[in-house]
Amino acid sequence: xxxxxxxxRAAPTGRRRRSxxxxxxxxxxxxxxxxxxxxxxxxxxxxxxxxxxFFDWQLVRASPFVGFENYARAFADPLxxxxxxxxxxxxxxxxxxxxxxxxxxxxxxxxxLPLRSFLRLIYYLPVITxxxxxxxxxxxxxxxxxxxxxxxxxxxxxxxxxxxxxxxEPATALWAVAALGIWKGIGWTMVVFLAGLQGVPQELYEAxxxxxxxxxxxFRHITLPSIARTTGFLLVALTLGGLSVFVSxxxxxxxxxxxxxxxxxxxxxxxAFERLDLGYGAALAYIxxxxxxxxxxxxxxxxxxxxx
Amino acid sequence: xxxxxxxxxxxxVVAAMGAxxxxxxxxxxxxxxxxxxALVLKQPPTFLPEQPTINNFVRAVTTAGFGRAFLNSVIxxxxxxxxxxxxxxxLAFGFARFHFxxxxxxxxxxxLTLTVPALVLIIPQFVLIRQLGLFNTHWALIFVYAVGGLxxxxxxxxxxxxxxxxxxxxxxxxDGANVWQTFRFIALPLAKPAIATVTxxxxxxxxxxxxxxxxALQNPDLYTLPVALRFFQRAxxxxxxxxxxxSTIAVIxxxxxFLAFQRHFVSGLMLGGTKx
Numbered sequence: 115x116x117x118x119x120x121x122x123r124a125a126p127t128g129r130r131r132r133s134x135x136x137x138x139x140x141x142x143x144x145x146x147x148x149x150x151x152x153x154x155x156x157x158x159x160x161x162x163x164x165x166x167x168f169f170d171w172q173l174v175r176a177s178p179f180v181g182f183e184n185y186a187r188a189f190a191d192p193l194x195x196x197x198x199x200x201x202x203x204x205x206x207x208x209x210x211x212x213x214x215x216x217x218x219x220x221x222x223x224x225x226x227l228p229l230r231s232f233l234r235l236i237y238y239l240p241v242i243t244x245x246x247x248x249x250x251x252x253x254x255x256x257x258x259x260x261x262x263x264x265x266x267x268x269x270x271x272x273x274x275x276x277x278x279x280x281x282x283e284p285a286t287a288l289w290a291v292a293a294l295g296i297w298k299g300i301g302w303t304m305v306v307f308l309a310g311l312q313g314v315p316q317e318l319y320e321a322x323x324x325x326x327x328x329x330x331x332x333f334r335h336i337t338l339p340s341i342a343r344t345t346g347f348l349l350v351a352l353t354l355g356g357l358s359v360f361v362s363x364x365x366x367x368x369x370x371x372x373x374x375x376x377x378x379x380x381x382x383x384x385x386a387f388e389r390l391d392l393g394y395g396a397a398l399a400y401i402x403x404x405x406x407x408x409x410x411x412x413x414x415x416x417x418x419x420x421x422x
Numbered sequence: 423x424x425x426x427x428x429x430x431x432x433x434x435v436v437a438a439m440g441a442x443x444x445x446x447x448x449x450x451x452x453x454x455x456x457x458x459x460a461l462v463l464k465q466p467p468t469f470l471p472e473q474p475t476i477n478n479f480v481r482a483v484t485t486a487g488f489g490r491a492f493l494n495s496v497i498x499x500x501x502x503x504x505x506x507x508x509x510x511x512x513l514a515f516g517f518a519r520f521h522f523x524x525x526x527x528x529x530x531x532x533x534l535t536l537t538v539p540a541l542v543l544i545i546p547q548f549v550l551i552r553q554l555g556l557f558n559t560h561w562a563l564i565f566v567y568a569v570g571g572l573x574x575x576x577x578x579x580x581x582x583x584x585x586x587x588x589x590x591x592x593x594x595x596x597d598g599a600n601v602w603q604t605f606r607f608i609a610l611p612l613a614k615p616a617i618a619t620v621t622x623x624x625x626x627x628x629x630x631x632x633x634x635x636x637x638a639l640q641n642p643d644l645y646t647l648p649v650a651l652r653f654f655q656r657a658x659x660x661x662x663x664x665x666x667x668x669s670t671i672a673v674i675x676x677x678x679x680f681l682a683f684q685r686h687f688v689s690g691l692m693l694g695g696t697k698x
Contacts, residue, residue: 119679121440131523134522134523138520138522138523140600140601141516141520141524141601143601144457144512144601144602144605145513145516145528147509147512148509148510148513149513149528150570151509151565151568151569151572152509152572152573155550155566155569156538156543156567156569156572156573157535158546158547158550159543159547159550160535160538160542160543160546162546162549162550163542163543163545163546166545166546166549171549173549173552174512174525212540219437219440222433222437222440223437225430225433226430227430227433227434227437228434228521229434229438230686233437233438233441235684236441236444236445237440237441237444238680239444239448239677240444240447241625242676242677242680243448243673243676244629244630244647244648244672244673244676245630245632245648246449246630246648246649246651246652246672247451247648247651247669247672247673249666250651250652250655250669251447251448251450251451251666251669253655254454254662254666255447255448255450262450280566293561297444297447299442299500300444328653329591331488335499340664341518354539357539358539358540358541360541360633361479361632361633365632365635381540382541382567383541383633386544386545386548387548387637392545392548392549395545396545396546399541399542399544400542400546402539402541402542403538403539406537406539407537408694410537415610
């Protein structure tokens with residue numbers, strides 16, 4: 115137990131290093147189960163996906179090596195580009211929607227309102243509900259003949275002349291799913307914004323009030339700059355969440371109609387598990403991971419440069 | 423700031439209306455779950471069923487197979503949570519309290535994998551469970567759920583173990599305690615609040631998970647709730663009363679866990695990246 119945090123840290127040279135390793139043996143053994151399972155279920159698959167992406171992977175017989183063909187195929191595949199554009203559209207719309215509405219709700223519930231904790235809880239409920247359950251509820255709300263949304267828009271408000279099959283029309287399917295994504299994410303965005311708002315110095319508002327600054331200038335020049343870090347964090351987290359959209363689309367539209375709501379992950383999943391084109395699926399997964407990583411890096415850079 | 427009563431009243435009404443709109447889909451789900459007719463698709467929507475009945479719940483659990491699915495979800499989520507929490511707290515403890523060659527390297531390579539979206543691994547994991555003979559078993563789900571949140575949990579717990587006073591551990595060493603005993607009898611009892619957070623996240627993550635369960639299971643008798651729900655809706659798309667009764671059953675444990683551990687939720691959320 116000499117290797118406990120306070121123990122001596124000698125320079126590792128030759129025999130010293132060996133004895134250091136021997137003393138550390140109990141700790142390695144202690145960490146082994148966790149690291150072993152992690153290596154088997156996460157690291158090995160991560161490496162083997164890359165390996166698979168260079169093969170026309172077969173489950174039962176030998177898999178022919180195809181080099182970069184799977185990647186070349188993706189870049190020449192119009193449906194891949196369609197899915198990429200859809201993913202981008204879904205992400206932009208849901209990130210904007212969640213940021214605006216989440217901030218709005220957070221500002222409201224930051225005030226000393228009665229039942230404040232209860233209201234926060236209600237807004238948070240969609241966040242913890244499974245994607246499958248909320249997707250099924252929205253399938254029902256969007257029903258083309260007599261769903262509640264059509265009832266509201268056609269019969270009550272009169273905005274529309276006829277019922278719309280929201281999930282069966284290429285023009286609306288992706289955006290109908292995006293509306294669910296926004297609704298489900300408001301609560302989480304709200305909680306993070308609330309934490310950010312807690313850190314805004316109250317004296318700034320008092321000083322501004324003495325100077326006679328109105329509500330909007332105070333929001334614009336005190337609140338927004340003070341929560342810039344929180345907003346930056348949310349921007350990155352929500353973007354990555356938007357790019358990872360899968361379950362809602364898979365359950366509600368299966369990427370249809372006419373690929374109008376196909377996103378990167380639904381396309382990858384279909385190639386891999388419906389067409390059993392596992393090598394191509396693995397290449398798509400790696401392209402997705404690269405896009406994901408790149409966007410995270412660009413956004414983090416932007417957040418550091420401009421927002422903080 | 424001017425916080426006149428009138429202004430607060432207006433803000434309260436706005437906040438309450440928003441909360442009502444936000445929860446309408448749930449009222450809708452409940453209304454239909456308690457509706458007596460099997461085929462319920464009507465307008466205008468009624469949130470209060472005309473003839474309330476628990477018939478849908480009884481049928482969902484017995485004939486429609488959701489009782490079995492509920493049990494499967496428990497069989498998978500409980501061991502996955504136990505294993506995931508145990509392994510991640512052991513790793514976090516090791517990284518936090520010991521100097522050993524490779525400590526930082528191992529910790530940071532673990533953290534780096536946080537940036538890999540779960541679905542990127544689904545194809546090779548599918549090949550792996552076929553090679554290991556775990557395809558179409560609950561083991562495939564238990565292992566992947568336990569390990570899926572590991573990096574995040576270790577990240578969350580390590581800071582907690584680091585903040586514990588060194589004297590506690592030194593006393594244990596004098597008494598001749600080994601690594602496991604120090605962890606089990608000193609560190610773990612002190613880490614309860616952090617362990618609670620990690621337990622909730624892992625349990626809810628396992629309970630709600632859909633895609634991997636859909637991929638790793640073939641036999642309908644093994645389906646967990648989310649997968650069973652989706653297949654049932656596809657097969658009997660018009661039996662919305664049953665679908666929503668089963669959905670309600672799936673949501674109840676989540677709400678209970680959430681209400682019971684609310685406090686821990688918020689602290690974990692602050693650190694919680696893309697979770698949720």
